[in-house]
Amino acid sequence: MRPVAPDIPAVELRAFRKSYRLGWTGARVGAVQDLSLRLAPGQVLGLFGPNGSGKSTTLKALAGLLHPTAGECRVFDHSAGSAEARPRVGYLPEAPRFAPHLTGREFLFYCAGLSGLGGEVAAQRVGEVLTWSGLAGAAGRRMGTYSKGMKQRIGLAQAIVHDPDLVLLDEPAGGLDPQGRLALDGLIRDLAARGKTVVFSSHLLDAAGALCDRIALLGKGRLLAEGTTAELLGAAPAAPPASRLEQLYLDRTNGHD
């Protein structure tokens, strides 16, 4: 693993704005507006918000798949998507459908190869992430036969096969049953324990909120609230502990769906 300078933020968004052009009319619709965030290395940030709040857009911009309309997206002090930033980023897209004809192992070797790993190093990393994701027993099976939970786990495995410093996960718990979600939570906790910076998006604030060092609530592309779980709960109205984050989410995003 590369040494990560603690004073350099892993993620920095400065007045990030993204808008899309609508058809041929030239009219623009804003997806994210003036979003500013900083995340220190090794922290876990959860992006929460209703559909269309700008979570995926923010993650894609950090992954370098989108160009900001205004503002800046920086990853370890490099422009997101630059040749310096990309090797340090792992990305899991929302609801991926990876090549069904490839086995899990073949797919991970492909991803490792694209990340510049070869020979024994690639074999070692692929073996490690297969064991880590609990897919070692199914590594020889075609991915077309994988369950949804297994597909998410192979997605996570491909995102970290090259040992990135920043892992971006777009709705990793989407469509998973409770067991699958628990397994996924365990994997994200393990990533954090290994010193990785993790940014993920989710609708499930009550379930996923506990994983986060920091939480950002988005609504209609704007940052509604941001801070540590404790800070945000301090601002939440009194409610049973289990539902306090959920209550905060509903209060802040009311009218933003």
Add this chain to the structure above:
Amino acid sequence: MTEPRHRGVGASLNRIRLVAGHTLGEALRMRLVLLFAVAAVLLLLGARWLAEFHFGAPELKLIGDFGLGTMGLLGTLLAALATAQLFFNDVANGAAACVLTRPVRRWEYVAGKLAGVAALLALFTAVLGGLLAGLLLWRSGQLGVASAGLPVLLSACALQWMKFTVIAAMTLLVCTYAGTALFASCAGLLLAVIGHLRPFATGGGLGWLRVWPNLARFDAEALLASGLPLPAQQLLGLAVYWAVCVLLSGVLASYAFKQREF
């Protein structure tokens, strides 16, 4: 862990090779490709019985013309449709996003896709070319008439493959800014038709079409009819022309793809 290699020509070529191999693997499992391959083989083998309707032309010429025509038509369709489908499959299923967040440059991805499709088209041309050669050899043996030699058939197949790859490169260029596979496929086929009609675009304000790739230069039927292999100098000239067409389309596609968002 050993530091991964991202920079340098070797690393770049390795990424292109990986994307190309992955593309070819996916292409070989596409139903569309299987359908075209089966249709092409059946049509080609059917050429033997079409000889009944020869209208006075020698049977071997008819088999040759029909075989190359089948190869040309289905290869053109395959080049446009498979390129568009392979590109948009990657975009739709998140594979492109996973690849492009790695140290893969956009032009490397475009080059890899094109190389993968070119390999598929080479396979298609080789299989059909081999069948056509076998069919001609078999009938010439039965009829006791000399057929076109192997160098002629090889030249003809090489020309066909060059034409297909130019069409694939033009379709890929459309894909990089198109929104759907259907649009890209139709546009790719339209570009192929324009490319074939290009020699006729001489007047009536169509002079600007001179910059368009002239696909008629790669037509191989006349070559087979003459029974003589393409002179080396002419083949070299065509290879240069092909390389310019593919390279130009590839460069433009890479530029357009660099602007594309996912």
